[in-house]
Amino acid sequence: MTAAANSGAKMTATPITRVLGVSALAATALMAVLGLVVSPPDVIQGEAVRMLYIHVPSIWIAYGGFALTSISSILFLRRSRRRPDQGRHYDRLAGSAAEVGVVFTAITLITGMLWGKVTWGTYWQWDARLTTTVLLFVTYLGYLALRRLPAEPTVRSRRAAVMALISFINVPIVHYSVDWWRTLHQKASLSVGRRPEITGEMYWTLLYSMLAVTILATWLIIHRYRVIRLEELRDEEGLEALIASRLNKAVGSH
Amino acid sequence: MDLTPLHEVEAPNEMRRRVHRRRRWSVLVIAAVLIFAMAFITAQGLRNATLFFRNVDEAVEQRSELGERRFRIQGRVIPSSVKSESGLTTFEIVHNCVVASVLHSSDPPELFSSPWIPVVLEGHWVDGEVETVAGIDTHYFSSDRMLVKHTNEYASANEKRITDEPPEGFLDQCSFEVPAAAS
Numbered sequence: 001m002t003a004a005a006n007s008g009a010k011m012t013a014t015p016i017t018r019v020l021g022v023s024a025l026a027a028t029a030l031m032a033v034l035g036l037v038v039s040p041p042d043v044i045q046g047e048a049v050r051m052l053y054i055h056v057p058s059i060w061i062a063y064g065g066f067a068l069t070s071i072s073s074i075l076f077l078r079r080s081r082r083r084p085d086q087g088r089h090y091d092r093l094a095g096s097a098a099e100v101g102v103v104f105t106a107i108t109l110i111t112g113m114l115w116g117k118v119t120w121g122t123y124w125q126w127d128a129r130l131t132t133t134v135l136l137f138v139t140y141l142g143y144l145a146l147r148r149l150p151a152e153p154t155v156r157s158r159r160a161a162v163m164a165l166i167s168f169i170n171v172p173i174v175h176y177s178v179d180w181w182r183t184l185h186q187k188a189s190l191s192v193g194r195r196p197e198i199t200g201e202m203y204w205t206l207l208y209s210m211l212a213v214t215i216l217a218t219w220l221i222i223h224r225y226r227v228i229r230l231e232e233l234r235d236e237e238g239l240e241a242l243i244a245s246r247l248n249k250a251v252g253s254h
Numbered sequence: 255m256d257l258t259p260l261h262e263v264e265a266p267n268e269m270r271r272r273v274h275r276r277r278r279w280s281v282l283v284i285a286a287v288l289i290f291a292m293a294f295i296t297a298q299g300l301r302n303a304t305l306f307f308r309n310v311d312e313a314v315e316q317r318s319e320l321g322e323r324r325f326r327i328q329g330r331v332i333p334s335s336v337k338s339e340s341g342l343t344t345f346e347i348v349h350n351c352v353v354a355s356v357l358h359s360s361d362p363p364e365l366f367s368s369p370w371i372p373v374v375l376e377g378h379w380v381d382g383e384v385e386t387v388a389g390i391d392t393h394y395f396s397s398d399r400m401l402v403k404h405t406n407e408y409a410s411a412n413e414k415r416i417t418d419e420p421p422e423g424f425l426d427q428c429s430f431e432v433p434a435a436a437s
Contacts, residue, residue: 040410044368049408120401121363127306135295142288149284150277182306182328184374186406197407199414 012226017219024219027212031205039205051115053205056189057213058108059133063171065101065217066140069094070168073161080154088232091157094164095147096224098140100217105137120184128177129185136174139167307374311352317393322378327395328403329354332387333369333418333435346386347373347395351428353388356395365402369418369435372403388430 013021035053042049072094080087112130113123124130147160173180178187189198189206198206307326308316329347335355336345343358356375365371377397384394418435425432 040412043409043411043414043416044365044371045404045408046411052408119363119365119404121365122401125306125401131295135292138288138291138295142284145284145288149281184306184401184403186404189406189408197405199408199410202408202410 012223012230017222020215020219020222024212024216027215031209031212034205034208039201042202045119048115048118049202051111051118052189052202053209054213055108055111055115056206057210058104058111059174060210061213061217062101062104062108062136063175064214065097065104065221066136066164066168066171068097068221069101069143069164072097073164076157076161080158086154088153088157091161092225092228092232093221094161095144095228096221098143098164099224100220102137102140102144103220104213104217105133105140109133109137125184127183127185128181129174129183132170132174132177136167136170139170143167310347310349310354313379313395314352314354317379320379322380324376324378326374326376327354327397328372328374330370330372330421330424331366332432334433335387336435347375348387348425348428351388351425351430353386353391353430354393354395355384355386355391356397358397358400360398360400362400363402365404366400369416370420370424372405374401374403375399376401387432388428 031053035050039050039053041047072090076087076090076094079090112133116125117123143160143163146163147156149156151159175188177183178185307328310327310329313320313325313327327347329349332346332348332353336343338344341359343362344356345358346353346355348354357380358375358377366373375395375397376399377395379393380396381392382394384391420432
């Protein structure tokens with residue numbers, strides 16, 4: 001028996017998430033092989049094009065994470081009063097998806113800067129795409145900060161849900177900024193209803209990378225959800241233990 | 255049953271006020287940092303993002319109102335026009351069949367060497383007669399900062415070779431001929 005099991009520690013892993021975790025690891029390893037070895041260099045950008053396979057999937061996961069945060073927040077606001085647990089699971093899902101979204105937005109910004117230095121000749125420019133993306137990052141950092149502020153849990157969750165909905169307004173602005181304004185950033189690499197401008201192996205590697213990163217993000221969201229639940233349990237158990245000890249002392253004094 | 259606090263709190267109202275004050279300050283500091291960050295980003299965005307660059311044809315049309323003001327210009331580099339000498343690079347850029355001559359004074363990014371690559375240059379118009387592929391011009395663009403603006407087109411280096419041919423249809427409407435680059 002492990003020390004964790006002896007002490008009664010709760011784990012976030014289940015057989016299904018272990019399978020998902022191993023799948024995520026294998027998928028990411030294959031993505032690295034496809035992106036770094038199998039996929040050819042670009043005729044103009046050369047080896048720098050390999051950034052595409054992490055940069056584009058990262059922002060799509062960020063969009064997906066923030067969309068999930070918004071949907072969960074709407075469900076929390078609509079149903080929290082009617083459910084016995086006050087819709088806390090929607091709130092947990094919103095929080096964990098936002099955390100993963102913020103991490104992947106940071107990855108997008110970092111890989112974009114590195115890619116920009118090689119291709120544009122600069123790490124950063126305040127064009128519409130870059131400006132709105134960094135604004136998205138800061139806004140969701142604010143959302144996560146709001147979730148940590150001391151307040152009554154339901155009130156705090158409600159405030160966070162409202163902020164999540166306000167923050168999501170920026171997501172379509174980020175995506176369409178390259179179409180709405182003149183930017184240094186190129187147009188979207190993949191768009192619904194538009195023929196992709198990427199040839200065979202590069203196109204399939206990009207699609208596969210999106211699948212691999214999606215599996216990884218799903219695994220992360222599930223674990224973060226469970227960690228948030230364990231944190232709540234820890235707080236609840238701690239509070240109950242405190243009340244019990246106070247009651248015992250009060251009874252003992254009589 | 256006695257449920258009064260186990261430890262006597264001296265001046266509980268003062269204690270409560272102190273805790274609330276500390277919380278309020280932490281909230282205010284976080285809010286101030288975030289508001290400052292957002293204001294800075296929005297200000298940068300409003301200043302730069304709405305009109306990040308002017309295309310060559312627009313910059314030529316607005317030449318008199320731009321004067322010697324600093325701005326960004328965008329166009330594709332004509333490969334046969336590129337010449338480098340003592341740290342200066344001269345070349346011509348074209349957009350919508352309007353050509354501008356450029357005198358550039360810093361090291362160009364690596365991708366500048368790709369034929370017909372779109373570039374964004376930071377600088378200003380300077381009075382001075384120059385000859386371009388489209389004829390004589392009264393001004394040239396003096397730039398000290400170059401950004402390469404690559405497109406969302408990706409092609410395998412194993413299947414496609416770089417040529418000096420302009421992108422399909424790019425010069426179809428133009429009244430001038432572009433000479434081939436010296437090999």
